[in-house]
Amino acid sequence: MKKSSxxxxxxxxxxxxxxxxxxxxxxxIKKVIYLAVVGxxxxxxxxxxxIATLNKIEEKNAMGGFESSSNPNFTKPGLDxxxxxxxxxxxxxxxxxxxYKTYRVKQGDMIGIIAEENNxxxxxxxxxxHITATRxxxxxxxxxxxxxxxxxxxxxxDGETLENIAKTYDISAEKCSTVNNTALDVSLKAGSTLFxxxxxxxxxxxxxxxxxxxxxxxxxRWYLSSPYxxxxxxxxxxxxxxxxxxxxxxxxxxxxxxxxxxxxxxxGYNDTYGNYVIITHHSGYKSLYAHxxxxxxxxxxxxxxxxxxxxxxxxxxxxxxxxxxxxxKNGKGLNPSVLMN
Numbered sequence: 001m002k003k004s005s006x007x008x009x010x011x012x013x014x015x016x017x018x019x020x021x022x023x024x025x026x027x028x029i030k031k032v033i034y035l036a037v038v039g040x041x042x043x044x045x046x047x048x049x050x051i052a053t054l055n056k057i058e059e060k061n062a063m064g065g066f067e068s069s070s071n072p073n074f075t076k077p078g079l080d081x082x083x084x085x086x087x088x089x090x091x092x093x094x095x096x097x098x099x100y101k102t103y104r105v106k107q108g109d110m111i112g113i114i115a116e117e118n119n120x121x122x123x124x125x126x127x128x129x130h131i132t133a134t135r136x137x138x139x140x141x142x143x144x145x146x147x148x149x150x151x152x153x154x155x156x157x158d159g160e161t162l163e164n165i166a167k168t169y170d171i172s173a174e175k176c177s178t179v180n181n182t183a184l185d186v187s188l189k190a191g192s193t194l195f196x197x198x199x200x201x202x203x204x205x206x207x208x209x210x211x212x213x214x215x216x217x218x219x220x221r222w223y224l225s226s227p228y229x230x231x232x233x234x235x236x237x238x239x240x241x242x243x244x245x246x247x248x249x250x251x252x253x254x255x256x257x258x259x260x261x262x263x264x265x266x267x268g269y270n271d272t273y274g275n276y277v278i279i280t281h282h283s284g285y286k287s288l289y290a291h292x293x294x295x296x297x298x299x300x301x302x303x304x305x306x307x308x309x310x311x312x313x314x315x316x317x318x319x320x321x322x323x324x325x326x327x328x329k330n331g332k333g334l335n336p337s338v339l340m341n
Contacts, residue, residue, distance in 0.1 A: 096147055098179050098195055100128075105141045110134075111210075120149040123201040126209055127152040133338045135211045148179075150197040155188045162186070162194070169199040204283045212341040214259040215305045217289060217325055218250055218312070225249040225322055228335040234319050244333045245288065245326030252293060252321035254312040258303040259287050259325070259340070267295050273324065274315025279303060283329075290324035291315050 103114065111134045115122045125131065128151075129143050153165065163184040166173035175197045177184050188194075200206075207213040226234070226247035233239045262281035269275050273290035277297060280286050293313025297303055314321045327336045 095175055095178060095197070098197075099147045100144045101147075103143045103145050105137055105139055105143060107139050109137070109139075111137065114143070114145075118145050120146065121200065122210075123151050123199075123206065124149050126206070127201065132209060133211065133335075134209055135338050146195070148197050150179075150195055151199045151201060153194045153196050153199070155190050155192040155194065157190050158187070160188045160190075162188070165194070165196065169196055171196060171198045208339060211338050213285075214287070214327065214336065214340045215257070216340050217257050217259045217287075218248055218254060218323060219257065220250055220254040220312075222248045222250040222254075222323075224337075225320075228337060235317065245290075245324050246336050247322045247324055249320065249322040250312045252312055252314065255308045256289055256292065256310045256312060256323055258305055258307050258309055259327075260285065261304050262287070262302070264297050264299050264301045264303060264309070267297065267299055270316065272317050274318065275310065275313065276316075277309050279309075286328045288324070288326040288328070290326075291318045291322060293321075 103118075105114075111122050111125055111131070115125050122134075124146060125143060126134070128146055131137070155165075161184060162176045162180065162182055163173050166176050166184075173184050176182075176194070179197050180194050182188075182194075204213065224246060226243055228243060228246050230240055231243050233241045258279055260279070260281045262279040262285075264277060265280040265286070266278040267276070273288075275292035275295050276288060276290040277292070277295055278286055278288050289310060291313055292310040292315065295310045297307070297309040303309060312321055312323050318324075325336050327334045327339055
């Protein structure tokens with residue numbers, strides 16, 4: 001083949017390639033491919049920069065615990081002195097100062113609801129306001145509402161300390177010291193008043209104040225024929241006498257039950273009470289059941305709230321069948337109606 005002929009072939013091939021290139025790439029496809037390439041390059045650059053930045057951040061945040069120039073000392077399980085100090089500061093920071101606000105009792109209010117709405121306990125309201133019977137709470141009465149739960153405590157004898165009192169009530173001595181601004185080992189005088197944060201009343205006293213200590217001694221239908229307190233004498237209407245119990249009128253022969261667990265300390269008869277029973281309970285309480293038609297328990301017997309101790313009657317000074325029910329604490333008469341659930 002001649003040289004000129006080879007040259008012509010190569011030239012023709014080149015022209016054909018150029019024509020094909022111009023036909024394909026000088027169109028919209030060329031622009032699309034170009035943009036795709038540019039986008040890929042930009043994306044790769046952004047990704048590379050982001051990964052490098054994140055690695056640096058992770059390296060800076062990957063820190064250990066406390067720095068020290070020496071090895072830590074391990075003595076015994078529990079908090080080390082520094083941590084105990086930190087914990088004490090947290091306790092003090094979390095305990096708000098003891099302050100009071102005033103609340104006026106409105107219709108429908110109950111001690112439990114008032115306490116719940118103010119994030120304190122019933123015990124707190126009862127002791128701070130010296131409430132002796134929650135059922136007798138009067139509309140319009142002003143109550144003091146403390147900022148933290150606890151009880152008001154009166155020192156019983158000289159020499160008591162906050163530390164010992166806190167142990168008795170199983171509460172934080174440190175909180176007691178902070179709230180009362182008193183050292184734990186200071187000897188206190190009898191009659192001093194303290195606020196014990198988180199402390200609760202004993203259950204017997206709380207039940208007495210809430211009227212939940214005694215059960216009704218009658219399960220049959222009855223009505224209150226004469227309440228506790230001053231009244232006109234049913235035997236001499238011109239005379240006023242103090243009635244030391246409550247008269248529960250009921251059908252003769254109805255069962256009478258012990259109002260609280262205890263031991264029968266006396267059974268007998270006299271001209272005033274007729275057939276009667278006295279039961280001794282815990283915490284200095286006694287209960288009296290009078291005018292019985294018959295007695296079905298014995299002196300020294302331990303009885304429960306489901307024990308039948310006698311039958312309703314009208315013996316002694318009585319105008320009709322009823323139970324005279326009375327309650328005493330340490331020899332002092334109490335109103336039974338505010339003690340029964």
